[in-house]
Amino acid sequence: MARVVCLHGVGQQFSGERELHGSWFPALTDGLTRAEAPALAADDVTCAFYGDLFRPRGRTLAARDAPLDAGDVGAGFETELLLALWAEAARTDRAVVSPDARTLARAPRSVQRALNALDNSRFFAGLAPRALIHDLKQVRAYLCDPAVREAVQRRVAAAVTDDTRVLVGHSLGSVVAYEALCAHPEWPVRSLVTLGSPLGIRTLVFERLRTGEGAGPGRWPGRVAHWTNISDEGDAVAPTKDLRPLFGERVVNHLVHNGARAHDATRYLNTPEAGRAVSDGCHLA
Structure with a gap:
């Protein structure tokens, strides 16, 4: 069963778990190579998919249908x-x-x-x-929609097994991963890796985090021993590059350079910083 579970962000409603694995796993493999870390097998990594929950249902076109503006x-x-x-x-x-x-x-x-x-x-x-x-x-x-939130979280819970040691969350997926770990302290996950994360957007995201009864935003996520946060200076979705003021000094933050595609998941995954964080998480006791 998968030791690494990856969680995607927005804009994946027309994709699927196998398609994402087809691009994310090679990128992560390159990141492991750059970090001079042991390779992972393809079945060590899985992508928890929930993009279809945002895909509109098929319908018959109306005469005056127009694109969003x-x-x-x-x-x-x-x-x-x-x-x-x-x-x-x-x-x-x-x-x-x-x-x-x-x-x-x-x-x-x-x-x-x-x-x-x-x-x-x-x-x-x-x-x-x-x-x-x-x-x-x-x-x-x-x-903002509890039903959507619960449906997404069910997909994540179905992907995590007794063998899972690392959650990797990109963009909105980092929010999903954080909340999942807060909700499931019994999980064996020992490492959280967040890429291009909006968790630091205080009013719109941070203050809306669901962290469990009696716990406010900023709670340490579950039994995680290590949290690595990676962002690009030009990534507009991750305006707060250092999450320590919100989540504590234990968060390790890295700045990387992804070129023109600052928010691209595969460009984050193929960095040595991501490879090292995932590898270290896989080998934690």
Whole structure:
């Protein structure tokens, strides 16, 4: 059974567990090689998949169907997350016009301006506005809809076995992994590896974390002995690169360079930092 369980982020609704394994496992293998760590077999690694929970059901097209646009970005959480991404992208990318205080008043026009600005970003290159809007809605669904959250967590629980020693969470998957470990201190998982994590977005993510009865955000996740957090300076989804102020001094944080694809899961996985963290976790007693 798998010693490493990988958890994906948003935008995977058209993928699947085998397809993800086909790209993630080779990247992780390269990371292990860069770290001069022992190789893992293909069946040592599995991808817990829940992207299909966000895939719209098939239907008959209506005459006036149109793609998502700025008007489909929900007020509240979705708009606030979009504006936070804009602010972080502008901080790290000169091609992105910086928002001002007036823009961040969350008026309808600011949503369109944010989408226009992010269209010029290296980080969001190639991501159509409708895809970005879908991603915003997936994050909101997980953090704000208890039924979606429970369904995702059931998929993770089904993938973890007595042999599992490492959880690797990319993007929203890092939030899923953290909450799963808090909910299951009985699991034998000894190492958490978070890649491009939004866990440090205080109001929108951190303060919404579900960590168990009587425990607030920032609780140490389960029986984990080691937590390694890896981020790229230009990764707008992970604006907080150092998670220690929120989760404690035991979190080990690394900055890596992923080039133009700062948030790409495979570019994180093939780093020596990721390879070393996964290997160390697999060999913990």
